[in-house]
Amino acid sequence: MGDPDDELLSRVAGGDPAASRALIARKLPRLLSLAGRMLGDRAEAEDVAQEAFLRIWKQAPKWRPGAARFDTWLHRVALNLCYDRLRRRRETSYAQPPDQADEGPAPDRGLQALDTGRRVSRAMQALPDRQREAIVLCHYQELGNIEAAAIMGVSVEALESLLGRGRRALRAALIDLKDA
Structure with missing residues:
Protein backbone atom coordinates (compact mmCIF):
# COMPACT_ATOMS: atom_id res chain seq x y z
CA MET A 1 0.00 0.00 0.00
CA GLY A 2 1.46 3.37 -1.04
CA ASP A 3 1.76 6.56 0.92
CA PRO A 4 -1.66 8.30 1.01
CA ASP A 5 0.07 11.66 0.48
CA ASP A 6 1.99 10.75 -2.72
CA GLU A 7 -0.79 11.77 -5.12
CA LEU A 8 -1.42 15.03 -3.27
CA LEU A 9 2.30 15.87 -3.26
CA SER A 10 2.45 15.21 -6.98
CA ARG A 11 -0.36 17.71 -7.51
CA VAL A 12 1.34 20.26 -5.22
CA ALA A 13 4.55 19.84 -7.24
CA GLY A 14 2.51 20.58 -10.37
CA GLY A 15 1.33 23.89 -8.90
CA ASP A 16 -2.27 22.84 -8.15
CA PRO A 17 -3.63 25.43 -5.63
CA ALA A 18 -6.45 23.10 -4.54
CA ALA A 19 -3.88 20.43 -3.68
CA SER A 20 -1.89 22.97 -1.66
CA ARG A 21 -5.00 23.94 0.31
CA ALA A 22 -5.88 20.29 0.86
CA LEU A 23 -2.38 19.51 2.10
CA ILE A 24 -2.48 22.45 4.51
CA ALA A 25 -5.90 21.39 5.79
CA ARG A 26 -4.66 17.83 6.27
CA LYS A 27 -1.30 18.55 7.93
CA LEU A 28 -1.52 21.92 9.70
CA PRO A 29 -3.41 20.83 12.85
CA ARG A 30 -0.90 18.06 13.61
CA LEU A 31 2.09 20.30 12.90
CA LEU A 32 0.73 23.00 15.21
CA SER A 33 0.05 20.43 17.91
CA LEU A 34 3.50 18.88 17.63
CA ALA A 35 5.35 22.20 17.62
CA GLY A 36 3.13 23.67 20.35
CA ARG A 37 3.83 20.76 22.66
CA MET A 38 7.55 20.77 21.93
CA LEU A 39 7.98 24.53 22.29
CA GLY A 40 5.22 25.54 24.70
CA ASP A 41 4.54 28.67 22.65
CA ARG A 42 1.71 29.03 20.13
CA ALA A 43 3.38 31.80 18.10
CA GLU A 44 6.59 29.82 17.73
CA ALA A 45 4.55 26.74 16.80
CA GLU A 46 2.90 28.72 14.00
CA ASP A 47 6.33 29.85 12.77
CA VAL A 48 7.56 26.24 12.74
CA ALA A 49 4.48 25.11 10.81
CA GLN A 50 4.97 27.90 8.27
CA GLU A 51 8.63 26.97 7.77
CA ALA A 52 7.70 23.29 7.43
CA PHE A 53 5.20 24.15 4.68
CA LEU A 54 7.82 26.24 2.89
CA ARG A 55 10.05 23.19 2.91
CA ILE A 56 7.21 21.06 1.57
CA TRP A 57 6.70 23.42 -1.38
CA LYS A 58 10.43 23.34 -2.13
CA GLN A 59 10.67 19.55 -1.75
CA TRP A 73 9.70 13.13 6.73
CA LEU A 74 7.35 15.98 7.73
CA HIS A 75 7.47 15.11 11.44
CA ARG A 76 11.29 14.96 11.30
CA VAL A 77 11.41 18.38 9.59
CA ALA A 78 9.08 19.88 12.20
CA LEU A 79 11.02 18.35 15.09
CA ASN A 80 14.32 19.63 13.68
CA LEU A 81 12.83 23.13 13.41
CA CYS A 82 11.63 22.85 17.03
CA TYR A 83 15.09 21.78 18.19
CA ASP A 84 16.65 24.71 16.33
CA ARG A 85 14.37 27.07 18.26
CA LEU A 86 15.02 25.32 21.57
CA ARG A 87 18.78 25.66 21.02
CA ARG A 88 18.37 29.37 20.27
CA ARG A 89 16.37 29.81 23.48
CA ARG A 90 19.22 28.35 25.51
CA GLU A 91 21.63 30.73 23.83
CA THR A 92 19.50 33.83 24.48
CA SER A 93 19.20 35.15 28.00
CA TYR A 94 16.66 37.74 29.00
CA ALA A 95 16.96 40.22 31.83
CA GLN A 96 13.20 39.97 32.23
CA PRO A 97 10.82 37.42 30.70
CA PRO A 98 8.58 38.84 27.95
CA ASP A 99 4.96 39.62 28.74
CA GLN A 100 2.46 37.15 27.36
CA ALA A 101 -1.28 37.53 27.07
CA ASP A 102 -3.37 34.99 28.95
CA GLU A 103 -5.35 33.16 26.30
CA GLY A 104 -7.08 30.86 28.80
CA PRO A 105 -10.73 30.86 29.81
CA ALA A 106 -12.29 33.61 31.90
CA PRO A 107 -11.03 33.61 35.50
CA ASP A 108 -14.34 32.35 36.87
CA ARG A 109 -14.36 29.23 34.66
CA GLY A 110 -12.07 26.27 34.58
CA LEU A 111 -9.42 27.57 36.97
CA GLN A 112 -8.49 24.13 38.19
CA ALA A 113 -8.32 22.69 34.65
CA LEU A 114 -6.24 25.65 33.53
CA ASP A 115 -3.85 25.21 36.46
CA THR A 116 -3.57 21.49 35.76
CA GLY A 117 -2.90 22.12 32.08
CA ARG A 118 -0.19 24.62 32.92
CA ARG A 119 1.43 22.26 35.38
CA VAL A 120 1.41 19.45 32.83
CA SER A 121 2.86 21.82 30.25
CA ARG A 122 5.61 22.94 32.65
CA ALA A 123 6.35 19.33 33.55
CA MET A 124 6.57 18.46 29.84
CA GLN A 125 8.93 21.39 29.22
CA ALA A 126 11.14 20.23 32.12
CA LEU A 127 11.68 16.82 30.51
CA PRO A 128 14.85 16.22 28.52
CA ASP A 129 14.25 16.95 24.83
CA ARG A 130 14.32 13.33 23.65
CA GLN A 131 11.89 12.16 26.35
CA ARG A 132 9.52 15.04 25.53
CA GLU A 133 9.80 14.22 21.82
CA ALA A 134 8.92 10.56 22.45
CA ILE A 135 5.90 11.46 24.60
CA VAL A 136 4.64 14.08 22.14
CA LEU A 137 4.94 11.70 19.17
CA CYS A 138 3.30 8.73 20.88
CA HIS A 139 0.71 10.34 23.15
CA TYR A 140 -0.18 13.64 21.53
CA GLN A 141 0.49 12.87 17.86
CA GLU A 142 -0.87 9.32 18.40
CA LEU A 162 12.57 7.14 26.59
CA LEU A 163 8.81 6.84 27.06
CA GLY A 164 9.23 4.99 30.35
CA ARG A 165 11.67 7.53 31.77
CA GLY A 166 9.51 10.43 30.57
CA ARG A 167 6.34 8.97 32.06
CA ARG A 168 8.06 8.33 35.40
CA ALA A 169 9.35 11.92 35.49
CA LEU A 170 5.88 13.28 34.68
CA ARG A 171 4.26 11.04 37.29
CA ALA A 172 6.73 12.27 39.93
CA ALA A 173 6.24 15.93 38.97
CA LEU A 174 2.45 15.63 39.02
CA ILE A 175 1.98 13.16 41.90
CA ASP A 176 -0.28 15.50 43.87
CA LEU A 177 -2.75 15.69 40.96
CA LYS A 178 -3.53 11.99 41.31
CA ASP A 179 -5.87 12.53 44.27
CA ALA A 180 -7.33 15.83 43.04
Missing part, protein backbone atom coordinates in the same frame (compact mmCIF):
# COMPACT_ATOMS: atom_id res chain seq x y z
CA ALA A 60 7.45 18.59 -3.58
CA PRO A 61 8.94 18.68 -7.12
CA LYS A 62 11.83 16.45 -5.94
CA TRP A 63 9.69 14.02 -3.93
CA ARG A 64 10.13 10.38 -4.98
CA PRO A 65 7.06 8.30 -4.11
CA GLY A 66 7.98 5.16 -2.23
CA ALA A 67 11.39 6.43 -1.07
CA ALA A 68 10.04 7.44 2.35
CA ARG A 69 6.72 8.09 4.04
CA PHE A 70 5.80 11.74 3.73
CA ASP A 71 4.43 11.97 7.29
CA THR A 72 7.67 10.57 8.69
CA LEU A 143 1.88 7.66 16.39
CA GLY A 144 2.72 4.01 16.92
CA ASN A 145 6.04 3.05 18.49
CA ILE A 146 7.50 1.85 15.19
CA GLU A 147 6.72 5.09 13.36
CA ALA A 148 7.78 7.29 16.28
CA ALA A 149 11.07 5.38 16.57
CA ALA A 150 11.68 5.85 12.84
CA ILE A 151 11.04 9.59 13.11
CA MET A 152 13.42 9.87 16.06
CA GLY A 153 16.03 7.65 14.41
CA VAL A 154 16.17 5.19 17.33
CA SER A 155 15.21 1.57 17.89
CA VAL A 156 11.76 0.70 19.23
CA GLU A 157 13.44 -0.46 22.46
CA ALA A 158 15.20 2.91 22.84
CA LEU A 159 11.90 4.71 22.21
CA GLU A 160 10.16 2.61 24.87
CA SER A 161 12.96 3.41 27.30
